[in-house]
Amino acid sequence: MAYEINDPTLINHYSLDTLKSFASNFMKALGASEEEAEIISDGLMTASQWWHPGQGQGLEKLFRYHRRVKNGGIIPSAPMEWLKDGPSYALLDAAKGFGYVAASRAMSKAVEKAKTTGIAMVGVRHSNHFGIAGYHAMTAAKEGLIGWSFTNAKAEMAPWGSAKVVLGTNPWGIAIPRKDNHAIVLDMALTMSGKGMMMWYEREGREMPDNWALTPDGQVTTDPSAAMAGPLLPIGEYKGYGMSLITDVLAGVMTGALFGLNVFQDDQNFDVGHLMIAIEPQALITIDDFDTRLEQLVAEVKGADPIDPDKPVILPGEVEFERMTARQESGIPVSQKTVETLKTLADDVGIQFTL
């Protein structure tokens, strides 16, 4: 995941408060409620602290939200509605509202139910891009529960043996809470890589690994340009195809959202679906035993000698939390290009540009 696509001389650094406040004001100017603006800006700040500016998951998401709200693809302060509410399940109609908000409400509901029943699932239909899968899993981990977030997404992966895209990268976020330490957070697409990474390799003139994507007619290639219009390849070959299909059943078919070929194809029509699962470890084991045993497993994993002595074994999410800590000291990087675009957008929505 470690890549820097921006010229470091064109990177600005801002404090968390400055960026979050700007993002929140921007969202409110777009029509978001106070609660919506808080959730979305918190999610974008998490992405900005976990990842690199070039990955486009931080403030760059504001471009997309601006475009979609303007085009009617996202409805701020949408009248979301609970369609089902049972012992260990619920279903939220997100009414074309913000995906971050819908997924956050859904995971919070799953956590609330799982604390009593042991495990709960909350589906979301008629939603939008929910941001970082790991962010929503963290909503459970912050409450001491294991969180697992699923979403479907636009078709970019072909069924194994085909080059026609039918399924999404359908990212998963899984978070395991740890006592006195950052959670274990696995945040992953079900493809080996993504188009953004391929574009970076293309710009740099580099060959990509041959298991990232196929050409549109299904040939193996290491040339990112040749595969840019082709399907992304799943992790574990046919296994990742199966995982993506199952995710679309859980998040799309079962929730009443769009699925397969139809999901998320333009700025007007999304109807993405999510499924949030929360698991209460204390249903099966005392919290002390869970913590002690988990730390023993972590010690075994991190105690494994690295192949390269300079690269010790890390837990899923560990690099991201280290970056988060570092950036709270040194500031959060935002590319000059992003800053300039945000200035234009701030003018457009009529707020003061405070970066």
Add this chain to the structure above:
Amino acid sequence: MAYEINDPTLINHYSLDTLKSFASNFMKALGASEEEAEIISDGLMTASQWWHPGQGQGLEKLFRYHRRVKNGGIIPSAPMEWLKDGPSYALLDAAKGFGYVAASRAMSKAVEKAKTTGIAMVGVRHSNHFGIAGYHAMTAAKEGLIGWSFTNAKAEMAPWGSAKVVLGTNPWGIAIPRKDNHAIVLDMALTMSGKGMMMWYEREGREMPDNWALTPDGQVTTDPSAAMAGPLLPIGEYKGYGMSLITDVLAGVMTGALFGLNVFQDDQNFDVGHLMIAIEPQALITIDDFDTRLEQLVAEVKGADPIDPDKPVILPGEVEFERMTARQESGIPVSQKTVETLKTLADDVGIQFTL
């Protein structure tokens, strides 16, 4: 998964009834109860119909059960006990009994609860090898629910960046029920391949893909012999490592079973853990809508043009169900070597050899 490791001239074919009856009698002679013998023989017959004799998941498992029962690693008719039982959770102490039996009881309990609450999880501690992950997921699918089975296993995978094995292949079985058709069944280890497959490549003198396993000192290799004592490589590189770690938390740490380095190391000490999750689609959507929408997704997936016109896109589990149908006609293949070993074991446990 398609490989034939046995000389076809040394393969015998038997009817399902003949094999199942022998397997059941053999298990009863080892001390299994009627119910245990039924579950285990049904699981072994599923493996025998789904897979190839060389994969060792069919009658060959009887060798292992015989050895372990004789060594005290498995206790037939073990006094399994429900330690926890809540709205959407339960925990079974398998008391060193048969893993097939414990997992089957656990998934049945999860299904029973999920029918009322929407989703349920059942953990199992102090268990043994549970057979086919997909078999237990199917227990839910046969009742119209989505089943997801997790197990931990002995350490064969290294944390990403290390060559020291700490985590298991930790297989998953996921089954999605379909109306009037076989379920979608994803049954997969979290590694790209397994030692059995590598041994076959070794015997055949073939190079293996370089993403299957490392040498013991962490070098990439295509030589199966060079990697036989090294770690298996996870699917999706660091992603599969994360999935395996999370599986060990769910199935091992959280259930009170062994985990990490300690699980499943010899014939005396197992204490494997499992987690069974059952999901009731009808909690969120009507069964008619679920069926209709699922069939639409299936049609989109299977409608994707194949790269090789002779290899149409298939669903996870489709090949296995086709084999199952074919073998109900033509008989189930068992290698001559297996037949001979079973004859010896039948003598040992004092039953008539009926194959």
